[in-house]
Amino acid sequence: MKINPYLMFDGNCEAAFKFYEQCLGGKITMMMSHKEAPSAEGVPPEWHDKIMHACLDLGDRLLMGSDCPPGYFEMLQGFYVQVSVPEAAEAERIFYALAENGKVKMPIAQTFWSVRFGMLNDQFGTPWMVNCEQVV
Known part of the structure; x- marks a missing residue:
């Protein structure tokens, strides 16, 4: 079984996924x-350019999302999208890229469980954890 996050946006899904493609590869x-x-005729014309479905292939995982219909968007809360990488430099690169115009919740640093760990909300409001585990 694989679990893949599906993120909901308030009209900026396309910009978010282009940003994630750049940050995450x-x-x-x-x-x-x-x-x-096929259901385009049932959608208001001002919503036609909004994203019904997006998928970012990250190798063994997918990041998916869409724009919520008008009036249905709720701020994301109660979870983080967690990224694990094997190299500290890659963890730092991803963290700082995602943090651009966002809000750092916990600066990336060494912890007792990892070589690098940090938490942030990106410029689209998506909460992220970036982790590089210690090799035992």
Whole structure:
């Protein structure tokens, strides 16, 4: 079993996924707007360019998301998207890239369980943990 996060956005899903593709690597394999979907006629015209479904392929995991219909968006809370990498330098690169125009909750640093660990909310409001575990 694999569990993949599905993030909801308030109209900025396309910008978020292009940002995540740049920060995390991987490749956007799907970015479908509402006007491209079979149900386009049921969506208000001002919503046609919003994203119905996006998928970022990160190798063995996927990051997926979409724009919520108007009036349905709720701020993300009660979870973090956790990224684990094997190298401290890569953890720092990803952390600082995601933190651009965001809010650092816990600066990236060595902890008792990891070589590097940090927490932040990115510029889109998505909460992230970046971790580089210690090799035992």
